[in-house]
Amino acid sequence: MADALVTPDIRAGRLTADDYLENFEDLHPPLGVHEARVEADRCYFCYDAPCTIACPTSIDIPKFIRQIATGNPLGSAKTIFEQNILGGMCARVCPTETLCEEACVRNLAEDRPVSIGLLQRHATDTFLARNASLPYERAAPTGKRVVVVGGGPAGLSCAHALAREGHDVTIFEARPKLGGLNEYGIAAYKTTHDFAQAEVDFVLSIGGITVKCDTALGRDITLEGLRRDFDAVFLGMGLGGVNALRTEGEDLAGVIDAVAYIAELRQAQDLSALPVGRKVVVIGGGMTAIDIAVQIKRLGAEEVTIAYRRDREAMKASAYEQEIALTNGVVIRECLAPRRLIGEGGHVRAIELERMLPDSAGRLTGTGESVTLEADQVFKAIGQTFVPDALGGGEALELDGGRIGVDADRRTSLTGVWAGGDCVAGGEDLTVASVEDGKIAAASIHAALSA
Amino acid sequence: MADLRTNFLGIKSPNPFWLASAPPTDKEYNVVRAFKAGWGGVVWKTLGEDPAVVNVNGPRYGAIHGPDRSLLGFNNIELITDRPLEVNLREIKQVKRDWPDRALVVSLMVPCEEQNWIDILRRVEETEADGVELNFGCPHGMSERGMGSAVGQVPEYIEMVTRWCKQHTRMPVIVKLTPNITDIRNPARAAHAGGADAVSLINTINSIVSVDLDQMAPYPTIDGQGAHGGYCGPAVKPIALNMVAEIARDPQTQGLPISGIGGVTTWRDAAEFMALGAGTVQVCTAAMTYGFRIVEDLIDGLSDWMDEKGYTSVDEVVGRAVPKVTDWQRLNLNYVVKARIDQDACIKCGRCHIACEDTSHQAITAMKDGLRHFEVIDEECVGCNLCVSVCPVEDCITMEHIAEGTDPRTGKPIDPNYANWTTHPNNPNRVPEAAE
Numbered sequence: 001m002a003d004a005l006v007t008p009d010i011r012a013g014r015l016t017a018d019d020y021l022e023n024f025e026d027l028h029p030p031l032g033v034h035e036a037r038v039e040a041d042r043c044y045f046c047y048d049a050p051c052t053i054a055c056p057t058s059i060d061i062p063k064f065i066r067q068i069a070t071g072n073p074l075g076s077a078k079t080i081f082e083q084n085i086l087g088g089m090c091a092r093v094c095p096t097e098t099l100c101e102e103a104c105v106r107n108l109a110e111d112r113p114v115s116i117g118l119l120q121r122h123a124t125d126t127f128l129a130r131n132a133s134l135p136y137e138r139a140a141p142t143g144k145r146v147v148v149v150g151g152g153p154a155g156l157s158c159a160h161a162l163a164r165e166g167h168d169v170t171i172f173e174a175r176p177k178l179g180g181l182n183e184y185g186i187a188a189y190k191t192t193h194d195f196a197q198a199e200v201d202f203v204l205s206i207g208g209i210t211v212k213c214d215t216a217l218g219r220d221i222t223l224e225g226l227r228r229d230f231d232a233v234f235l236g237m238g239l240g241g242v243n244a245l246r247t248e249g250e251d252l253a254g255v256i257d258a259v260a261y262i263a264e265l266r267q268a269q270d271l272s273a274l275p276v277g278r279k280v281v282v283i284g285g286g287m288t289a290i291d292i293a294v295q296i297k298r299l300g301a302e303e304v305t306i307a308y309r310r311d312r313e314a315m316k317a318s319a320y321e322q323e324i325a326l327t328n329g330v331v332i333r334e335c336l337a338p339r340r341l342i343g344e345g346g347h348v349r350a351i352e353l354e355r356m357l358p359d360s361a362g363r364l365t366g367t368g369e370s371v372t373l374e375a376d377q378v379f380k381a382i383g384q385t386f387v388p389d390a391l392g393g394g395e396a397l398e399l400d401g402g403r404i405g406v407d408a409d410r411r412t413s414l415t416g417v418w419a420g421g422d423c424v425a426g427g428e429d430l431t432v433a434s435v436e437d438g439k440i441a442a443a444s445i446h447a448a449l450s451a
Numbered sequence: 452m453a454d455l456r457t458n459f460l461g462i463k464s465p466n467p468f469w470l471a472s473a474p475p476t477d478k479e480y481n482v483v484r485a486f487k488a489g490w491g492g493v494v495w496k497t498l499g500e501d502p503a504v505v506n507v508n509g510p511r512y513g514a515i516h517g518p519d520r521s522l523l524g525f526n527n528i529e530l531i532t533d534r535p536l537e538v539n540l541r542e543i544k545q546v547k548r549d550w551p552d553r554a555l556v557v558s559l560m561v562p563c564e565e566q567n568w569i570d571i572l573r574r575v576e577e578t579e580a581d582g583v584e585l586n587f588g589c590p591h592g593m594s595e596r597g598m599g600s601a602v603g604q605v606p607e608y609i610e611m612v613t614r615w616c617k618q619h620t621r622m623p624v625i626v627k628l629t630p631n632i633t634d635i636r637n638p639a640r641a642a643h644a645g646g647a648d649a650v651s652l653i654n655t656i657n658s659i660v661s662v663d664l665d666q667m668a669p670y671p672t673i674d675g676q677g678a679h680g681g682y683c684g685p686a687v688k689p690i691a692l693n694m695v696a697e698i699a700r701d702p703q704t705q706g707l708p709i710s711g712i713g714g715v716t717t718w719r720d721a722a723e724f725m726a727l728g729a730g731t732v733q734v735c736t737a738a739m740t741y742g743f744r745i746v747e748d749l750i751d752g753l754s755d756w757m758d759e760k761g762y763t764s765v766d767e768v769v770g771r772a773v774p775k776v777t778d779w780q781r782l783n784l785n786y787v788v789k790a791r792i793d794q795d796a797c798i799k800c801g802r803c804h805i806a807c808e809d810t811s812h813q814a815i816t817a818m819k820d821g822l823r824h825f826e827v828i829d830e831e832c833v834g835c836n837l838c839v840s841v842c843p844v845e846d847c848i849t850m851e852h853i854a855e856g857t858d859p860r861t862g863k864p865i866d867p868n869y870a871n872w873t874t875h876p877n878n879p880n881r882v883p884e885a886a887e
Contacts, residue, residue: 034520037518037519038518038519040518041517041518041519044798044800044802044843045802046799046800046801046802047800047801047802047804047805047817048801048817048823049801050799050823069518105798105799105800106798108798108799109798109843109844
């Protein structure tokens with residue numbers, strides 16, 4: 001096998017300039033005004049609407065859709081922002097097929113739900129195109145100071161809600177830009193034209209929010225210090241670590257952390273400068289696996305295979321997301337667990353996997369059958385982990401299953417410290433769920449500060 | 452295939468679908484295209500006296516649209532033909548000669564002087580057209596000059612002009628009525644009294660179709676101003692159906708032939724007009740929306756439906772539903788229905804519930820055993836049909852006739868006998884025996 005291998009084929013600039021533009025334009029083009037009105041008319045304006053119940057942020061979906069239908073897109077956007085200040089991003093990245101659109105009663109009638117996500121994007125895009133700032137005014141200053149650690153969806157949502165109540169908010173963000181996964185993690189074709197930063201500016205336009213980037217908890221600031229210097233603390237720093245494969249050859253060149261590569265891709269000024277293998281294998285079965293597989297394919301990789309140790313039904317990526325991968329020419333191979341990365345000259349050349357079968361109890365067991373896939377690059381997309389080290393010494397935060405434990409109001413075990421987003425236990429690892437966490441925590445913090 | 456041939460006042464046409472007097476019938480070019488497409492007849496756009504009227508040079512039309520720009524209602528401020536009388540007459544003569552099997556009726560509008568009518572009738576007769584239609588309906592522009600609906604709103608004028616026309620021509624006279632009145636039976640009776648061979652209705656309804664909220668002026672807007680127009684299209688069909696039925700069942704005009712007009716868009720619309728007494732139907736807006744080719748399905752659809760129902764000729768359909776049209780006071784008050792929701796068809800949108808809960812009788816559940824579930828509460832249901840009307844799924848909610856037993860709403864036994872308001876105990880003017 002190894003004899004057949006030659007130098008790994010990894011190159012930048014596999015495509016023409018036009019290809020990059022086309023491949024990284026909107027996955028779903030926005031609706032035009034007429035399209036939006038016609039689609040909006042499909043909404044039945046349900047009583048106690050199942051879509052609203054299914055939305056983690058409880059957006060009044062029938063109302064905002066009706067406002068589009070009546071020619072009031074700005075009112076529609078206000079209805080959305082009232083519940084979800086990051087409604088523009090959620091319209092782009094929410095797995096609507098498992099949330100609002102799955103609940104749409106049209107599924108029962110004709111198997112085709114109202115395109116709620118696209119309508120939400122229409123309303124919020126229309127608003128943002130006509131208004132640079134929020135439709136809200138800040139309440140009178142309260143003199144209270146709240147610190148938000150992490151400028152991702154949870155932190156932005158929390159900061160906005162608190163600033164609106166008149167509190168002074170400081171956001172500390174470890175990276176150079178705010179936005180969190182919206183800026184560094186979401187697939188590029190889902191949030192085009194630097195929308196994440198435009199939305200950050202929009203959220204901050206409420207005023208009263210001080211932003212300090214390149215400031216990491218545990219490195220530049222401590223939880224103890226924040227508790228001392230602020231009236232309340234919200235932790236929304238997300239997941240700092242990634243799971244390891246723990247197989248032989250993991251340290252070979254060409255074995256890449258998908259999360260880091262996507263962050264690099266998102267920040268790249270020139271997509272043609274990114275190194276892309278001819279044959280690529282992605283290990284994992286979640287959204288990150290799909291996102292890296294589709295993006296590397298769209299960067300010009302010739303063969304991209306997702307290898308997942310369970311069957312496709314067990315993948316965390318929805319059937320809809322899997323469909324996107326398949327229509328982009330990605331091959332999904334199920335029931336294959338990584339066993340060994342085979343290298344040559346310090347660079348990965350292939351991956352050896354074992355065929356798995358569930359036993360009668362549903363537990364996976366190896367069959368002993370080995371499958372080897374040639375690979376110029378292997379991407380690890382097997383999950384992210386919370387890194388508690390940054391929480392530092394002092395009074396310890398209680399963890400729950402490796403993440404921060406919180407109650408229904410997103411209070412942690414420490415007085416004056418709330419948390420939300422991916423870093424807390426029991427979450428769904430969705431942008432929209434993080435927005436809701438931030439909202440709930442903000443309401444609780446506001447109540448505590450007003451007491 | 453059912454026989455669609457129509458003999459209306461002796462005017463024969465291969466099918467009952469005529470184009471109404473309107474822009475589609477303004478000149479030879481259009482009418483020939485219509486006949487080639489298969490239309491059974493036309494009523495030529497209204498002729499007036501020379502010098503011809505002029506139209507605005509701005510927009511003449513406005514519309515009410517559905518969300519996908521489907522045209523639901525249509526409004527116009529166009530006047531009668533703005534072409535010289537001689538040109539129209541020459542073309543009418545030519546078309547009738549070239550298309551002898553099609554109906555060609557000429558619409559007329561001249562001032563209310565006998566000589567004016569004599570003059571124009573004489574000239575139309577020379578064309579060998581099949582008949583005339585007196586335009587007593589146009590509600591805009593011409594009415595300001597004492598013609599059109601200004602005549603149609605005064606039964607005495609209708610009778611007078613109709614009588615002149617019957618007296619001075621051998622051609623059949625159809626009187627076209629305006630709906631802009633309070634009781635359509637009065638103008639119809641006047642036409643009948645004047646000797647009209649038939650009435651046609653409805654002409655357009657006075658309307659401002661919309662307001663341009665930027666210009667703060669009615670739409671269509673002519674240099675910053677707007678005037679009311681005439682409303683037509685699918686939206687006016689129910690109004691037209693009622694007026695046709697009122698005339699068809701009026702003892703004083705019983706048997707008076709009717710040409711039905713008003714929002715006819717499909718073969719089904721046509722069948723409904725015919726069932727209520729229309730011997731032919733006239734179409735305008737649907738043709739102006741889609742072009743003449745719609746006549747193909749009007750013909751096929753009506754024919755297929757007649758075959759399915761076993762009707763062999765148009766005459767078997769015309770007026771068939773008229774005996775079923777009655778007054779409210781004769782409706783059976785002992786007839787009890789309850790709404791039934793087909794749970795397999797229900798998509799759980801809850802519109803039936805909220806409509807009933809907010810605006811009617813609180814007779815539909817929203818939840819059962821903790822689950823989203825919509826079900827009729829017989830104790831509250833009055834059988835009003837609101838839920839059927841708002842349900843987005845066809846036939847999901849139906850009305851079930853409760854023929855016997857007790858009505859759970861009233862707690863009273865259901866009386867199998869017919870009884871109406873005329874004998875109801877709550878009626879201060881009740882009579883001992885029901886009037887049927």
